[in-house]
Amino acid sequence: MATNDLQAAQSDLIVGIDLGTTNSLVAIVDAHGPRVLGDDDAQVMPSVVRVERDGSFVVGQAAADRMVELPERTINSVKRLMGRSIRDAQGDLAYLGYQVVEGEHDTARVRIETDDGERVYAPQELSAVILRELKQRAESALGHPVEKAVVTVPAYFDDAQRQATRDAGRLAGLEVVRIVNEPTAAALAYGIGTRGEGKSQTIAVYDLGGGTF
Ligand SMILES: Nc1ncnc2c1ncn2[C@@H]1O[C@H](COP(=O)(O)OP(=O)(O)OP(=O)(O)O)[C@@H](O)[C@H]1O
Ligand SMILES: [Mg+2]
Structure with a gap:
């Protein structure tokens, strides 16, 4: 080419x-x-992000490894907050170790303490x-x-x-x-x-995930 x-x-x-x-x-x-x-x-x-005290991010396995030790700055399951109002997400908050606060238009936001005070993040x-x-x-x-x-x-x-x-x-x-x-x-x-077999068939997909059942 x-x-x-x-x-x-x-x-x-x-x-x-x-x-x-x-x-x-x-x-x-x-x-x-x-x-x-x-x-x-x-x-x-792992879909895990840690916000360090200086505001930098640690992502993936390294963040997941210290989730138990640093729950208040380790964001797991952020997908549960995506595009949802704080009211709709209420039922999920008990399972999250970090602080979720109300943003504009009732949105859920994540609040993390940092050396310069706090940072507030949209789930996106x-x-x-x-x-x-x-x-x-x-x-x-x-x-x-x-x-x-x-x-x-x-x-x-x-x-x-x-x-x-x-x-x-x-x-x-x-x-x-x-x-x-x-x-x-x-x-x-x-x-x-199964490409190439050419047969029409019916398959059932069972969706079992961390947040989907
Ligand atoms: N078929 C299964 N049997 C047993 N445990 C399972 C099975 N599927 C998933 N799990 C457990 O659930 C955890 C999360 O599964 P998975 O990684 O598929 O979810 P996810 O894709 O992150 O979540 P979702 O798709 O719901 O957003 C896995 O690490 C595993 O421990
Ligand atoms: Mg999945």
């Missing part, structure tokens, strides 16, 4: 991101079929930290920039939750070209795996 063609193919590449309540990962489909990107021992990344901003890390993992695995992604969401996500997911992508420097329901993505992946 000529260099220009190669660059065009690279910039058109769309990764798939499973942005889970507990774990997240980034994958591509290429000539070899679908594959998850990342090191062999780090393909699945914290989700963006996870997405940015996945983007970087994909870029280092592929060796070129990644700018477009399909992101999966639970089938029950409403418009506000889907929009919040798109916003998180944008904040992470990703154009979210499509939002796909998680069980639909599972069915599509099954179809890729």
